[in-house]
Amino acid sequence: MKLVLRILCGVALALTIVPSCLKYAGNVSDEWLKALMLIGTFVWFAAVIPAGRGD
Amino acid sequence: MSDFWRVAQERIWKGGDPLVGQTKFTFWHVMFFAWFCNAAMHMGMADMSVFRYAKKWQYGLSSAAGMYVGHFMAWIAASMLFALQLARDPSRTEVAPGPMAYAAVGIAGLLCVIVAGWTTANPTLYRSGLAFQAIFPGSSRFAITLLAGGIATLGAIFPALVMKLLGFVGLYGTILMPMGAIIFVDFYLLERFGRQSDYAEKAGIRINLAAGLAWLLALALCGVLNRAVGVQIYFLALPGWVIAGTLYLVLSMVYQKNGGNLAASPIR
Incomplete structure:
Protein backbone atom coordinates (compact mmCIF):
# COMPACT_ATOMS: atom_id res chain seq x y z
CA MET A 1 0.00 0.00 0.00
CA LYS A 2 2.82 2.35 0.93
CA LEU A 3 4.56 1.65 -2.36
CA VAL A 4 1.39 2.61 -4.25
CA LEU A 5 1.08 5.81 -2.24
CA ARG A 6 4.72 6.71 -2.89
CA ILE A 7 4.31 6.12 -6.63
CA LEU A 8 1.20 8.30 -6.46
CA CYS A 9 3.27 11.01 -4.75
CA GLY A 10 5.79 10.86 -7.60
CA VAL A 11 3.05 11.11 -10.22
CA ALA A 12 1.47 14.04 -8.35
CA LEU A 13 4.81 15.84 -8.16
CA ALA A 14 5.29 15.29 -11.88
CA LEU A 15 1.85 16.83 -12.42
CA THR A 16 3.08 20.00 -10.73
CA ILE A 17 6.22 20.23 -12.87
CA VAL A 18 5.58 18.73 -16.33
CA PRO A 19 2.60 20.97 -17.26
CA SER A 20 4.73 24.12 -16.88
CA CYS A 21 7.31 22.63 -19.29
CA LEU A 22 4.50 21.76 -21.70
CA LYS A 23 3.14 25.29 -21.37
CA TYR A 24 6.58 26.72 -22.18
CA ALA A 25 6.74 24.50 -25.26
CA GLY A 26 3.26 25.75 -26.27
CA ASN A 27 1.60 22.33 -25.95
CA VAL A 28 -0.96 23.12 -23.28
CA SER A 29 -3.38 25.97 -22.57
CA ASP A 30 -3.45 28.13 -19.44
CA GLU A 31 -6.64 26.42 -18.26
CA TRP A 32 -5.17 22.93 -18.60
CA LEU A 33 -1.95 24.04 -16.90
CA LYS A 34 -3.84 25.34 -13.88
CA ALA A 35 -6.17 22.33 -13.71
CA LEU A 36 -3.35 19.77 -13.91
CA MET A 37 -1.28 21.58 -11.29
CA LEU A 38 -4.28 21.78 -8.95
CA ILE A 39 -4.93 18.04 -9.33
CA GLY A 40 -1.23 17.33 -8.72
CA THR A 41 -1.24 19.53 -5.59
CA PHE A 42 -4.32 17.85 -4.09
CA VAL A 43 -3.15 14.32 -4.91
CA TRP A 44 0.31 15.07 -3.44
CA PHE A 45 -1.12 16.19 -0.11
CA ALA A 46 -3.67 13.39 -0.05
CA ALA A 47 -1.00 10.73 -0.70
CA VAL A 48 2.05 12.06 1.11
CA ILE A 49 0.50 12.13 4.59
CA PRO A 50 -0.51 8.44 4.75
CA ALA A 51 2.65 7.50 2.81
CA GLY A 52 4.86 9.02 5.51
CA ARG A 53 2.83 7.69 8.46
CA GLY A 54 4.72 5.30 10.71
CA ASP A 55 8.18 6.22 9.35
CA MET B 1 12.92 24.02 -24.56
CA SER B 2 16.30 24.50 -26.27
CA ASP B 3 16.07 28.29 -26.15
CA PHE B 4 15.20 28.42 -22.45
CA TRP B 5 18.62 29.81 -21.50
CA ARG B 6 18.29 32.63 -24.02
CA VAL B 7 14.79 33.50 -22.76
CA ALA B 8 16.05 33.31 -19.17
CA GLN B 9 18.81 35.82 -19.91
CA GLU B 10 16.59 38.18 -21.92
CA ARG B 11 13.30 37.98 -19.99
CA ILE B 12 13.97 36.77 -16.44
CA TRP B 13 17.50 37.35 -15.15
CA LYS B 14 18.41 40.30 -17.32
CA GLY B 15 20.08 42.49 -14.67
CA GLY B 16 19.39 46.20 -14.29
CA ASP B 17 18.76 48.54 -11.40
CA PRO B 18 16.74 47.43 -8.35
CA LEU B 19 13.39 48.97 -7.43
CA VAL B 20 13.60 52.22 -5.48
CA GLY B 21 14.52 51.59 -1.85
CA GLN B 22 15.52 47.98 -2.46
CA THR B 23 19.01 46.46 -2.36
CA LYS B 24 20.39 45.14 -5.63
CA PHE B 25 20.71 41.41 -5.15
CA THR B 26 23.57 39.50 -6.73
CA PHE B 27 24.40 35.82 -6.87
CA TRP B 28 26.25 36.22 -3.56
CA HIS B 29 23.17 37.64 -1.84
CA VAL B 30 21.14 34.67 -3.01
CA MET B 31 23.85 32.21 -1.98
CA PHE B 32 24.21 33.75 1.48
CA PHE B 33 20.46 33.84 1.91
CA ALA B 34 20.25 30.20 0.82
CA TRP B 35 22.63 29.23 3.62
CA PHE B 36 21.97 31.90 6.22
CA CYS B 37 18.42 33.16 5.59
CA ASN B 38 17.18 31.52 8.76
CA ALA B 39 20.46 32.00 10.58
CA ALA B 40 18.67 32.47 13.89
CA MET B 41 17.02 29.07 13.52
CA HIS B 42 19.83 26.99 12.06
CA MET B 43 23.07 28.69 13.12
CA GLY B 44 21.44 30.20 16.19
CA MET B 45 20.36 26.69 17.27
CA ALA B 46 16.72 27.73 17.69
CA ASP B 47 15.99 24.57 15.67
CA MET B 48 16.77 22.53 18.74
CA SER B 49 13.35 23.39 20.19
CA VAL B 50 11.86 21.29 17.40
CA PHE B 51 14.68 18.80 16.90
CA ARG B 52 14.30 17.54 20.45
CA TYR B 53 11.51 15.41 19.00
CA ALA B 54 13.77 13.94 16.30
CA LYS B 55 14.05 10.15 16.40
CA LYS B 56 17.42 10.08 14.59
CA TRP B 57 20.39 12.47 14.64
CA GLN B 58 20.33 12.53 10.83
CA TYR B 59 17.13 14.60 10.98
CA GLY B 60 19.41 17.56 11.66
CA LEU B 61 20.59 17.34 8.06
CA SER B 62 17.12 18.44 6.96
CA SER B 63 18.16 21.98 7.91
CA ALA B 64 20.97 21.85 5.37
CA ALA B 65 18.76 20.31 2.69
CA GLY B 66 15.95 22.74 3.39
CA MET B 67 18.21 25.78 3.43
CA TYR B 68 20.32 25.07 0.41
CA VAL B 69 17.93 23.43 -2.03
CA GLY B 70 14.74 25.03 -0.73
CA HIS B 71 15.96 28.61 -0.69
CA PHE B 72 17.66 28.38 -4.08
CA MET B 73 14.44 26.96 -5.54
CA ALA B 74 12.44 29.70 -3.83
CA TRP B 75 14.65 32.45 -5.28
CA ILE B 76 14.51 30.95 -8.78
CA ALA B 77 10.73 30.55 -8.60
CA ALA B 78 10.22 34.05 -7.15
CA SER B 79 12.28 35.68 -9.90
CA MET B 80 10.35 33.81 -12.59
CA LEU B 81 7.00 34.82 -11.08
CA PHE B 82 8.07 38.47 -10.82
CA ALA B 83 9.38 38.46 -14.43
CA LEU B 84 6.03 37.07 -15.58
CA GLN B 85 4.15 39.77 -13.67
CA LEU B 86 6.31 42.50 -15.22
CA ALA B 87 5.95 40.99 -18.69
CA ARG B 88 2.16 41.11 -18.38
CA ASP B 89 2.08 44.60 -16.87
CA PRO B 90 5.34 46.57 -16.43
CA SER B 91 3.64 49.00 -14.02
CA ARG B 92 2.99 46.22 -11.48
CA THR B 93 6.14 46.26 -9.36
CA GLU B 94 4.60 45.17 -6.05
CA VAL B 95 5.91 41.91 -4.65
CA ALA B 96 2.95 39.96 -3.31
CA PRO B 97 3.56 36.18 -3.38
CA GLY B 98 -0.11 35.15 -3.31
CA PRO B 99 -1.35 37.19 -6.29
CA MET B 100 1.83 36.41 -8.28
CA ALA B 101 1.50 32.64 -7.75
CA TYR B 102 -2.24 32.77 -8.46
CA ALA B 103 -1.70 34.67 -11.69
CA ALA B 104 0.87 32.12 -12.85
CA VAL B 105 -0.65 28.74 -11.95
CA GLY B 106 -4.04 29.46 -10.40
CA ILE B 107 -5.36 27.95 -7.17
CA ALA B 108 -2.45 25.48 -6.94
CA GLY B 109 -0.06 28.43 -6.60
CA LEU B 110 -2.23 30.07 -3.97
CA LEU B 111 -2.38 26.81 -1.97
CA CYS B 112 1.40 26.46 -2.16
CA VAL B 113 1.94 30.00 -0.84
CA ILE B 114 -0.49 29.43 2.03
CA VAL B 115 0.96 26.03 2.95
CA ALA B 116 4.54 27.33 2.61
CA GLY B 117 3.79 30.26 4.93
CA TRP B 118 1.97 28.02 7.40
CA THR B 119 4.67 25.34 7.58
CA THR B 120 7.42 27.97 7.88
CA ALA B 121 5.60 29.78 10.66
CA ASN B 122 4.70 26.66 12.69
CA PRO B 123 8.10 25.87 14.26
CA THR B 124 8.75 29.56 14.92
CA LEU B 125 5.36 29.96 16.59
CA TYR B 126 6.08 26.89 18.70
CA ARG B 127 9.43 28.39 19.70
CA SER B 128 7.81 31.72 20.55
CA GLY B 129 5.24 29.88 22.68
CA LEU B 130 8.06 28.18 24.59
CA ALA B 131 9.91 31.48 24.99
CA PHE B 132 6.84 33.31 26.30
CA GLN B 133 6.14 30.43 28.65
CA ALA B 134 9.68 30.73 30.01
CA ILE B 135 9.07 34.43 30.66
CA PHE B 136 5.58 33.85 32.10
CA PRO B 137 5.73 30.45 33.84
CA GLY B 138 2.33 29.00 34.51
CA SER B 139 0.75 30.54 31.43
CA SER B 140 -1.00 28.30 28.93
CA ARG B 141 1.36 27.46 26.06
CA PHE B 142 -1.66 27.03 23.78
CA ALA B 143 -3.10 30.45 24.59
CA ILE B 144 0.23 32.26 24.48
CA THR B 145 1.24 30.63 21.17
CA LEU B 146 -2.13 31.62 19.76
CA LEU B 147 -1.55 35.18 20.96
CA ALA B 148 1.93 35.30 19.35
CA GLY B 149 0.46 33.94 16.11
CA GLY B 150 -2.30 36.54 16.24
CA ILE B 151 0.19 39.39 16.66
CA ALA B 152 2.39 38.04 13.82
CA THR B 153 -0.65 37.66 11.55
CA LEU B 154 -1.72 41.21 12.37
CA GLY B 155 1.75 42.47 11.45
CA ALA B 156 1.69 40.51 8.18
CA ILE B 157 -1.36 42.48 7.06
CA PHE B 158 0.72 45.63 6.64
CA PRO B 159 2.82 45.68 3.44
CA ALA B 160 5.06 48.45 4.85
CA LEU B 161 6.21 45.99 7.53
CA VAL B 162 6.37 42.92 5.29
CA MET B 163 8.46 44.74 2.67
CA LYS B 164 11.15 45.22 5.33
CA LEU B 165 11.26 41.48 5.96
CA LEU B 166 14.65 40.80 4.35
CA GLY B 167 16.40 43.44 6.46
CA PHE B 168 14.53 42.25 9.55
CA VAL B 169 15.49 38.62 8.91
CA GLY B 170 19.13 39.69 8.46
CA LEU B 171 19.01 41.73 11.69
CA TYR B 172 17.42 39.16 13.99
CA GLY B 173 19.54 36.42 12.45
CA THR B 174 22.63 38.44 13.29
CA ILE B 175 21.40 39.15 16.84
CA LEU B 176 20.54 35.55 17.67
CA MET B 177 23.18 33.72 15.63
CA PRO B 178 26.08 34.25 18.13
CA MET B 179 24.23 32.16 20.70
CA GLY B 180 24.41 29.22 18.29
CA ALA B 181 28.18 29.63 18.06
CA ILE B 182 28.40 29.77 21.85
CA ILE B 183 26.32 26.60 22.22
CA PHE B 184 28.45 24.85 19.58
CA VAL B 185 31.74 25.78 21.23
CA ASP B 186 30.37 25.00 24.70
CA PHE B 187 29.18 21.54 23.66
CA TYR B 188 31.92 20.41 21.29
CA LEU B 189 35.11 22.30 22.13
CA LEU B 190 35.34 23.59 25.69
CA ALA B 218 30.37 39.69 18.52
CA LEU B 219 27.33 41.91 17.93
CA ALA B 220 29.46 45.04 18.40
CA LEU B 221 32.06 43.76 15.90
CA CYS B 222 29.25 42.91 13.45
CA GLY B 223 28.03 46.50 13.92
CA VAL B 224 31.51 47.79 13.12
CA LEU B 225 31.72 45.54 10.03
CA ASN B 226 28.34 46.89 8.95
CA ARG B 227 28.85 50.59 9.68
CA ALA B 228 32.56 51.16 9.25
CA VAL B 229 33.55 48.53 6.70
CA GLY B 230 30.25 48.59 4.82
CA VAL B 231 29.50 44.85 4.97
CA GLN B 232 25.79 44.45 4.24
CA ILE B 233 23.70 42.93 7.00
CA TYR B 234 22.93 39.90 4.81
CA PHE B 235 26.60 38.86 4.92
CA LEU B 236 27.22 39.26 8.65
CA ALA B 237 25.98 35.87 9.82
CA LEU B 238 29.05 33.86 8.80
CA PRO B 239 31.80 36.17 10.14
CA GLY B 240 29.65 36.91 13.19
CA TRP B 241 29.31 33.19 13.97
CA VAL B 242 33.07 32.64 13.75
CA ILE B 243 33.79 35.77 15.81
CA ALA B 244 31.31 34.75 18.53
CA GLY B 245 32.64 31.18 18.72
CA THR B 246 36.27 32.32 18.88
CA LEU B 247 35.49 34.98 21.48
CA TYR B 248 33.60 32.51 23.66
CA LEU B 249 36.45 30.03 23.50
CA VAL B 250 39.09 32.63 24.36
CA LEU B 251 36.99 34.30 27.07
CA SER B 252 36.14 30.93 28.61
CA MET B 253 39.83 30.03 28.73
CA VAL B 254 40.42 33.20 30.76
CA TYR B 255 37.15 33.16 32.74
CA GLN B 256 37.49 29.55 33.80
CA LYS B 257 41.22 29.73 34.32
CA ASN B 258 42.35 27.07 36.77
CA GLY B 259 38.76 26.09 37.33
CA GLY B 260 37.64 29.66 37.95
CA ASN B 261 34.67 29.85 40.24
CA LEU B 262 34.34 26.10 40.03
CA ALA B 263 37.15 25.72 42.54
CA ALA B 264 34.97 27.30 45.17
CA SER B 265 31.66 25.93 43.95
CA PRO B 266 30.16 22.43 44.02
CA ILE B 267 30.33 20.76 40.63
CA ARG B 268 27.38 18.56 39.90
Whole structure:
Protein backbone atom coordinates (compact mmCIF):
# COMPACT_ATOMS: atom_id res chain seq x y z
CA MET A 1 0.00 0.00 0.00
CA LYS A 2 2.82 2.35 0.93
CA LEU A 3 4.56 1.65 -2.36
CA VAL A 4 1.39 2.61 -4.25
CA LEU A 5 1.08 5.81 -2.24
CA ARG A 6 4.72 6.71 -2.89
CA ILE A 7 4.31 6.12 -6.63
CA LEU A 8 1.20 8.30 -6.46
CA CYS A 9 3.27 11.01 -4.75
CA GLY A 10 5.79 10.86 -7.60
CA VAL A 11 3.05 11.11 -10.22
CA ALA A 12 1.47 14.04 -8.35
CA LEU A 13 4.81 15.84 -8.16
CA ALA A 14 5.29 15.29 -11.88
CA LEU A 15 1.85 16.83 -12.42
CA THR A 16 3.08 20.00 -10.73
CA ILE A 17 6.22 20.23 -12.87
CA VAL A 18 5.58 18.73 -16.33
CA PRO A 19 2.60 20.97 -17.26
CA SER A 20 4.73 24.12 -16.88
CA CYS A 21 7.31 22.63 -19.29
CA LEU A 22 4.50 21.76 -21.70
CA LYS A 23 3.14 25.29 -21.37
CA TYR A 24 6.58 26.72 -22.18
CA ALA A 25 6.74 24.50 -25.26
CA GLY A 26 3.26 25.75 -26.27
CA ASN A 27 1.60 22.33 -25.95
CA VAL A 28 -0.96 23.12 -23.28
CA SER A 29 -3.38 25.97 -22.57
CA ASP A 30 -3.45 28.13 -19.44
CA GLU A 31 -6.64 26.42 -18.26
CA TRP A 32 -5.17 22.93 -18.60
CA LEU A 33 -1.95 24.04 -16.90
CA LYS A 34 -3.84 25.34 -13.88
CA ALA A 35 -6.17 22.33 -13.71
CA LEU A 36 -3.35 19.77 -13.91
CA MET A 37 -1.28 21.58 -11.29
CA LEU A 38 -4.28 21.78 -8.95
CA ILE A 39 -4.93 18.04 -9.33
CA GLY A 40 -1.23 17.33 -8.72
CA THR A 41 -1.24 19.53 -5.59
CA PHE A 42 -4.32 17.85 -4.09
CA VAL A 43 -3.15 14.32 -4.91
CA TRP A 44 0.31 15.07 -3.44
CA PHE A 45 -1.12 16.19 -0.11
CA ALA A 46 -3.67 13.39 -0.05
CA ALA A 47 -1.00 10.73 -0.70
CA VAL A 48 2.05 12.06 1.11
CA ILE A 49 0.50 12.13 4.59
CA PRO A 50 -0.51 8.44 4.75
CA ALA A 51 2.65 7.50 2.81
CA GLY A 52 4.86 9.02 5.51
CA ARG A 53 2.83 7.69 8.46
CA GLY A 54 4.72 5.30 10.71
CA ASP A 55 8.18 6.22 9.35
CA MET B 1 12.92 24.02 -24.56
CA SER B 2 16.30 24.50 -26.27
CA ASP B 3 16.07 28.29 -26.15
CA PHE B 4 15.20 28.42 -22.45
CA TRP B 5 18.62 29.81 -21.50
CA ARG B 6 18.29 32.63 -24.02
CA VAL B 7 14.79 33.50 -22.76
CA ALA B 8 16.05 33.31 -19.17
CA GLN B 9 18.81 35.82 -19.91
CA GLU B 10 16.59 38.18 -21.92
CA ARG B 11 13.30 37.98 -19.99
CA ILE B 12 13.97 36.77 -16.44
CA TRP B 13 17.50 37.35 -15.15
CA LYS B 14 18.41 40.30 -17.32
CA GLY B 15 20.08 42.49 -14.67
CA GLY B 16 19.39 46.20 -14.29
CA ASP B 17 18.76 48.54 -11.40
CA PRO B 18 16.74 47.43 -8.35
CA LEU B 19 13.39 48.97 -7.43
CA VAL B 20 13.60 52.22 -5.48
CA GLY B 21 14.52 51.59 -1.85
CA GLN B 22 15.52 47.98 -2.46
CA THR B 23 19.01 46.46 -2.36
CA LYS B 24 20.39 45.14 -5.63
CA PHE B 25 20.71 41.41 -5.15
CA THR B 26 23.57 39.50 -6.73
CA PHE B 27 24.40 35.82 -6.87
CA TRP B 28 26.25 36.22 -3.56
CA HIS B 29 23.17 37.64 -1.84
CA VAL B 30 21.14 34.67 -3.01
CA MET B 31 23.85 32.21 -1.98
CA PHE B 32 24.21 33.75 1.48
CA PHE B 33 20.46 33.84 1.91
CA ALA B 34 20.25 30.20 0.82
CA TRP B 35 22.63 29.23 3.62
CA PHE B 36 21.97 31.90 6.22
CA CYS B 37 18.42 33.16 5.59
CA ASN B 38 17.18 31.52 8.76
CA ALA B 39 20.46 32.00 10.58
CA ALA B 40 18.67 32.47 13.89
CA MET B 41 17.02 29.07 13.52
CA HIS B 42 19.83 26.99 12.06
CA MET B 43 23.07 28.69 13.12
CA GLY B 44 21.44 30.20 16.19
CA MET B 45 20.36 26.69 17.27
CA ALA B 46 16.72 27.73 17.69
CA ASP B 47 15.99 24.57 15.67
CA MET B 48 16.77 22.53 18.74
CA SER B 49 13.35 23.39 20.19
CA VAL B 50 11.86 21.29 17.40
CA PHE B 51 14.68 18.80 16.90
CA ARG B 52 14.30 17.54 20.45
CA TYR B 53 11.51 15.41 19.00
CA ALA B 54 13.77 13.94 16.30
CA LYS B 55 14.05 10.15 16.40
CA LYS B 56 17.42 10.08 14.59
CA TRP B 57 20.39 12.47 14.64
CA GLN B 58 20.33 12.53 10.83
CA TYR B 59 17.13 14.60 10.98
CA GLY B 60 19.41 17.56 11.66
CA LEU B 61 20.59 17.34 8.06
CA SER B 62 17.12 18.44 6.96
CA SER B 63 18.16 21.98 7.91
CA ALA B 64 20.97 21.85 5.37
CA ALA B 65 18.76 20.31 2.69
CA GLY B 66 15.95 22.74 3.39
CA MET B 67 18.21 25.78 3.43
CA TYR B 68 20.32 25.07 0.41
CA VAL B 69 17.93 23.43 -2.03
CA GLY B 70 14.74 25.03 -0.73
CA HIS B 71 15.96 28.61 -0.69
CA PHE B 72 17.66 28.38 -4.08
CA MET B 73 14.44 26.96 -5.54
CA ALA B 74 12.44 29.70 -3.83
CA TRP B 75 14.65 32.45 -5.28
CA ILE B 76 14.51 30.95 -8.78
CA ALA B 77 10.73 30.55 -8.60
CA ALA B 78 10.22 34.05 -7.15
CA SER B 79 12.28 35.68 -9.90
CA MET B 80 10.35 33.81 -12.59
CA LEU B 81 7.00 34.82 -11.08
CA PHE B 82 8.07 38.47 -10.82
CA ALA B 83 9.38 38.46 -14.43
CA LEU B 84 6.03 37.07 -15.58
CA GLN B 85 4.15 39.77 -13.67
CA LEU B 86 6.31 42.50 -15.22
CA ALA B 87 5.95 40.99 -18.69
CA ARG B 88 2.16 41.11 -18.38
CA ASP B 89 2.08 44.60 -16.87
CA PRO B 90 5.34 46.57 -16.43
CA SER B 91 3.64 49.00 -14.02
CA ARG B 92 2.99 46.22 -11.48
CA THR B 93 6.14 46.26 -9.36
CA GLU B 94 4.60 45.17 -6.05
CA VAL B 95 5.91 41.91 -4.65
CA ALA B 96 2.95 39.96 -3.31
CA PRO B 97 3.56 36.18 -3.38
CA GLY B 98 -0.11 35.15 -3.31
CA PRO B 99 -1.35 37.19 -6.29
CA MET B 100 1.83 36.41 -8.28
CA ALA B 101 1.50 32.64 -7.75
CA TYR B 102 -2.24 32.77 -8.46
CA ALA B 103 -1.70 34.67 -11.69
CA ALA B 104 0.87 32.12 -12.85
CA VAL B 105 -0.65 28.74 -11.95
CA GLY B 106 -4.04 29.46 -10.40
CA ILE B 107 -5.36 27.95 -7.17
CA ALA B 108 -2.45 25.48 -6.94
CA GLY B 109 -0.06 28.43 -6.60
CA LEU B 110 -2.23 30.07 -3.97
CA LEU B 111 -2.38 26.81 -1.97
CA CYS B 112 1.40 26.46 -2.16
CA VAL B 113 1.94 30.00 -0.84
CA ILE B 114 -0.49 29.43 2.03
CA VAL B 115 0.96 26.03 2.95
CA ALA B 116 4.54 27.33 2.61
CA GLY B 117 3.79 30.26 4.93
CA TRP B 118 1.97 28.02 7.40
CA THR B 119 4.67 25.34 7.58
CA THR B 120 7.42 27.97 7.88
CA ALA B 121 5.60 29.78 10.66
CA ASN B 122 4.70 26.66 12.69
CA PRO B 123 8.10 25.87 14.26
CA THR B 124 8.75 29.56 14.92
CA LEU B 125 5.36 29.96 16.59
CA TYR B 126 6.08 26.89 18.70
CA ARG B 127 9.43 28.39 19.70
CA SER B 128 7.81 31.72 20.55
CA GLY B 129 5.24 29.88 22.68
CA LEU B 130 8.06 28.18 24.59
CA ALA B 131 9.91 31.48 24.99
CA PHE B 132 6.84 33.31 26.30
CA GLN B 133 6.14 30.43 28.65
CA ALA B 134 9.68 30.73 30.01
CA ILE B 135 9.07 34.43 30.66
CA PHE B 136 5.58 33.85 32.10
CA PRO B 137 5.73 30.45 33.84
CA GLY B 138 2.33 29.00 34.51
CA SER B 139 0.75 30.54 31.43
CA SER B 140 -1.00 28.30 28.93
CA ARG B 141 1.36 27.46 26.06
CA PHE B 142 -1.66 27.03 23.78
CA ALA B 143 -3.10 30.45 24.59
CA ILE B 144 0.23 32.26 24.48
CA THR B 145 1.24 30.63 21.17
CA LEU B 146 -2.13 31.62 19.76
CA LEU B 147 -1.55 35.18 20.96
CA ALA B 148 1.93 35.30 19.35
CA GLY B 149 0.46 33.94 16.11
CA GLY B 150 -2.30 36.54 16.24
CA ILE B 151 0.19 39.39 16.66
CA ALA B 152 2.39 38.04 13.82
CA THR B 153 -0.65 37.66 11.55
CA LEU B 154 -1.72 41.21 12.37
CA GLY B 155 1.75 42.47 11.45
CA ALA B 156 1.69 40.51 8.18
CA ILE B 157 -1.36 42.48 7.06
CA PHE B 158 0.72 45.63 6.64
CA PRO B 159 2.82 45.68 3.44
CA ALA B 160 5.06 48.45 4.85
CA LEU B 161 6.21 45.99 7.53
CA VAL B 162 6.37 42.92 5.29
CA MET B 163 8.46 44.74 2.67
CA LYS B 164 11.15 45.22 5.33
CA LEU B 165 11.26 41.48 5.96
CA LEU B 166 14.65 40.80 4.35
CA GLY B 167 16.40 43.44 6.46
CA PHE B 168 14.53 42.25 9.55
CA VAL B 169 15.49 38.62 8.91
CA GLY B 170 19.13 39.69 8.46
CA LEU B 171 19.01 41.73 11.69
CA TYR B 172 17.42 39.16 13.99
CA GLY B 173 19.54 36.42 12.45
CA THR B 174 22.63 38.44 13.29
CA ILE B 175 21.40 39.15 16.84
CA LEU B 176 20.54 35.55 17.67
CA MET B 177 23.18 33.72 15.63
CA PRO B 178 26.08 34.25 18.13
CA MET B 179 24.23 32.16 20.70
CA GLY B 180 24.41 29.22 18.29
CA ALA B 181 28.18 29.63 18.06
CA ILE B 182 28.40 29.77 21.85
CA ILE B 183 26.32 26.60 22.22
CA PHE B 184 28.45 24.85 19.58
CA VAL B 185 31.74 25.78 21.23
CA ASP B 186 30.37 25.00 24.70
CA PHE B 187 29.18 21.54 23.66
CA TYR B 188 31.92 20.41 21.29
CA LEU B 189 35.11 22.30 22.13
CA LEU B 190 35.34 23.59 25.69
CA GLU B 191 36.10 20.27 27.38
CA ARG B 192 38.73 19.49 24.72
CA PHE B 193 40.44 22.69 25.81
CA GLY B 194 40.30 21.68 29.46
CA ARG B 195 37.34 23.87 30.39
CA GLN B 196 33.84 23.10 31.66
CA SER B 197 30.82 23.09 29.41
CA ASP B 198 27.51 24.23 30.97
CA TYR B 199 29.72 26.30 33.24
CA ALA B 200 27.03 28.52 34.77
CA GLU B 201 24.89 25.55 35.76
CA LYS B 202 27.79 23.56 37.19
CA ALA B 203 29.24 26.54 39.04
CA GLY B 204 25.84 27.55 40.36
CA ILE B 205 26.09 31.06 38.97
CA ARG B 206 23.31 32.97 37.26
CA ILE B 207 25.35 34.54 34.45
CA ASN B 208 28.24 33.11 32.45
CA LEU B 209 30.15 36.30 31.73
CA ALA B 210 32.19 34.65 28.98
CA ALA B 211 28.99 33.81 27.08
CA GLY B 212 27.43 37.22 27.68
CA LEU B 213 30.55 39.11 26.65
CA ALA B 214 31.13 36.91 23.60
CA TRP B 215 27.57 37.61 22.47
CA LEU B 216 27.73 41.38 23.00
CA LEU B 217 31.25 41.78 21.58
CA ALA B 218 30.37 39.69 18.52
CA LEU B 219 27.33 41.91 17.93
CA ALA B 220 29.46 45.04 18.40
CA LEU B 221 32.06 43.76 15.90
CA CYS B 222 29.25 42.91 13.45
CA GLY B 223 28.03 46.50 13.92
CA VAL B 224 31.51 47.79 13.12
CA LEU B 225 31.72 45.54 10.03
CA ASN B 226 28.34 46.89 8.95
CA ARG B 227 28.85 50.59 9.68
CA ALA B 228 32.56 51.16 9.25
CA VAL B 229 33.55 48.53 6.70
CA GLY B 230 30.25 48.59 4.82
CA VAL B 231 29.50 44.85 4.97
CA GLN B 232 25.79 44.45 4.24
CA ILE B 233 23.70 42.93 7.00
CA TYR B 234 22.93 39.90 4.81
CA PHE B 235 26.60 38.86 4.92
CA LEU B 236 27.22 39.26 8.65
CA ALA B 237 25.98 35.87 9.82
CA LEU B 238 29.05 33.86 8.80
CA PRO B 239 31.80 36.17 10.14
CA GLY B 240 29.65 36.91 13.19
CA TRP B 241 29.31 33.19 13.97
CA VAL B 242 33.07 32.64 13.75
CA ILE B 243 33.79 35.77 15.81
CA ALA B 244 31.31 34.75 18.53
CA GLY B 245 32.64 31.18 18.72
CA THR B 246 36.27 32.32 18.88
CA LEU B 247 35.49 34.98 21.48
CA TYR B 248 33.60 32.51 23.66
CA LEU B 249 36.45 30.03 23.50
CA VAL B 250 39.09 32.63 24.36
CA LEU B 251 36.99 34.30 27.07
CA SER B 252 36.14 30.93 28.61
CA MET B 253 39.83 30.03 28.73
CA VAL B 254 40.42 33.20 30.76
CA TYR B 255 37.15 33.16 32.74
CA GLN B 256 37.49 29.55 33.80
CA LYS B 257 41.22 29.73 34.32
CA ASN B 258 42.35 27.07 36.77
CA GLY B 259 38.76 26.09 37.33
CA GLY B 260 37.64 29.66 37.95
CA ASN B 261 34.67 29.85 40.24
CA LEU B 262 34.34 26.10 40.03
CA ALA B 263 37.15 25.72 42.54
CA ALA B 264 34.97 27.30 45.17
CA SER B 265 31.66 25.93 43.95
CA PRO B 266 30.16 22.43 44.02
CA ILE B 267 30.33 20.76 40.63
CA ARG B 268 27.38 18.56 39.90
